[in-house]
Amino acid sequence: MRHGIGEAGRSRDDKAFRDISEHSGAHGRTMPESAFPIDGSEMKPAPFEYLAATSAAEAAEALAAANGDGKIIAGGQSLMPMINFRLVKPTILIDINRVAGLDRIEKHGERLRIGATVRHRMTATDALVHRHIPILHDAMSHVAHLTVRNRGTFCGSVCHADPAAEMPMMTLLLDGTIAALSIRGERQIAASEFFVGSLMTSLEPDEFVTWIDIDTLPPETGWGFEEFSRRHGDFALACVATTLRIVDGVACDVRFGMMGVGETPLRLPDIETLVEGQAISETLLQDVSEALKGLLQPNTDIHASADYRRHLAGVLARRALRDAWKRATFRKDGPDA
Amino acid sequence: MPEKKITLSVSVNGVAHTATIEPRMLLSDFLRHELGLTGTHVGCEHGVCGACTVLLDGRSARSCLTLAVQAEGVEIETVEGRGSVDQLGRIQEAFRQHHALQCGFCTPGFIMAITDMLRHHPLESDEQIREALSGNICRCTGYEHIVNAVRELARERGPLT
Numbered sequence: 001m002r003h004g005i006g007e008a009g010r011s012r013d014d015k016a017f018r019d020i021s022e023h024s025g026a027h028g029r030t031m032p033e034s035a036f037p038i039d040g041s042e043m044k045p046a047p048f049e050y051l052a053a054t055s056a057a058e059a060a061e062a063l064a065a066a067n068g069d070g071k072i073i074a075g076g077q078s079l080m081p082m083i084n085f086r087l088v089k090p091t092i093l094i095d096i097n098r099v100a101g102l103d104r105i106e107k108h109g110e111r112l113r114i115g116a117t118v119r120h121r122m123t124a125t126d127a128l129v130h131r132h133i134p135i136l137h138d139a140m141s142h143v144a145h146l147t148v149r150n151r152g153t154f155c156g157s158v159c160h161a162d163p164a165a166e167m168p169m170m171t172l173l174l175d176g177t178i179a180a181l182s183i184r185g186e187r188q189i190a191a192s193e194f195f196v197g198s199l200m201t202s203l204e205p206d207e208f209v210t211w212i213d214i215d216t217l218p219p220e221t222g223w224g225f226e227e228f229s230r231r232h233g234d235f236a237l238a239c240v241a242t243t244l245r246i247v248d249g250v251a252c253d254v255r256f257g258m259m260g261v262g263e264t265p266l267r268l269p270d271i272e273t274l275v276e277g278q279a280i281s282e283t284l285l286q287d288v289s290e291a292l293k294g295l296l297q298p299n300t301d302i303h304a305s306a307d308y309r310r311h312l313a314g315v316l317a318r319r320a321l322r323d324a325w326k327r328a329t330f331r332k333d334g335p336d337a
Numbered sequence: 338m339p340e341k342k343i344t345l346s347v348s349v350n351g352v353a354h355t356a357t358i359e360p361r362m363l364l365s366d367f368l369r370h371e372l373g374l375t376g377t378h379v380g381c382e383h384g385v386c387g388a389c390t391v392l393l394d395g396r397s398a399r400s401c402l403t404l405a406v407q408a409e410g411v412e413i414e415t416v417e418g419r420g421s422v423d424q425l426g427r428i429q430e431a432f433r434q435h436h437a438l439q440c441g442f443c444t445p446g447f448i449m450a451i452t453d454m455l456r457h458h459p460l461e462s463d464e465q466i467r468e469a470l471s472g473n474i475c476r477c478t479g480y481e482h483i484v485n486a487v488r489e490l491a492r493e494r495g496p497l498t
Contacts, residue, residue: 038370043361044382049341050360050406073407080402081383084363093360095407121396145472146458147390147397147450233471 222328224320289314350418367405387473439477
């Protein structure tokens, strides 16, 4: 969970305690129907209607009817904190957890399709992910905590578009396609067009995501995933994800993504071009570090300064590229080893 | 704006309940204020502290990040189902033996998260135990004694089949 979203909420225990005293003993009152009733003024979220949609079409219709004031909920691990703080006040919350068929990971050709209600726990343990996109399997171990992974979804995390969250970066790294459904039909959005700012996407108010397609990787692909956060499971101060293959002794099909160092997750084509066609050497890694300094414009915030993040980016990039090279060497020699 | 209330049927620790509630009522508030099950504690109410952890169909979840209406038809387990003062459950007993609590505020959330861990997670090393516990915050114990309790419970359980 994001820690910067606000102060910890006050507990209502003092009120509950008062209610217990009022309802017990002295006045001989019987317990009311509700044990310690709370009224609307004490509830965290602002009022909203709720619909448990049973089909994607029903959800799309309800979302359109809400005129931009509706929200879709799946895992709720990013949305609910914002609703509890009343940063988000939907007039209707449309729950897609009961829509059949969205809870699957399927292989379509060279792509994996991840449905809108696939939980992080499933992505983390899925055999197709492990076999075809081992870097995603690795990345999952950095996602939040056990209890949050039980509920949070891959697609929901992408829609939330936190620039320091793993799934948006992985979707960008793996040339994802995002399927946006509305009553107007389905629109497929390339990941490169999807993330437009911090917590901002190119989804229209009446659209919601039903699935995301991402590339599988050829078996001889090596990968490196290096994330640094203050505590395990927290959002990253900086993170590098990179994949490459080795052909004739040099790197090819290089992908290089970062997060935590900008307003959106990043693909860095300049770095990809720099590494493409080269063997990984200390000189090359030094060049990558130097190039990153000029390419990144990270923020200074309570967690780290921009300079520190730039430094971190270089360190993580070197480690991740070394790992990717090592793994590509190993997998080329014996992919099943 | 008055909200349309929704009638909800859930099972909590094996007991069926029906209630008519506002959609915006959090599951944590529903358990505490509608059902009087105050063992589930609310700390941060935005999914960071883990004190409100319950099980939904056998898997741990933040009850402050779940709407009560989303629990329609779901089997909920709370700390009240894990033992009582007179008859401590196994996890509670391990906590007592290892001094894994001081003020006890966070304890219900730990007990429920650990219930999930023991059912589903390998917990083969301290590193795995600590990673699994990392979603729950305790401000008293420094975690060492909680890790000791879980290590013993995991050893007792043996490897997952």
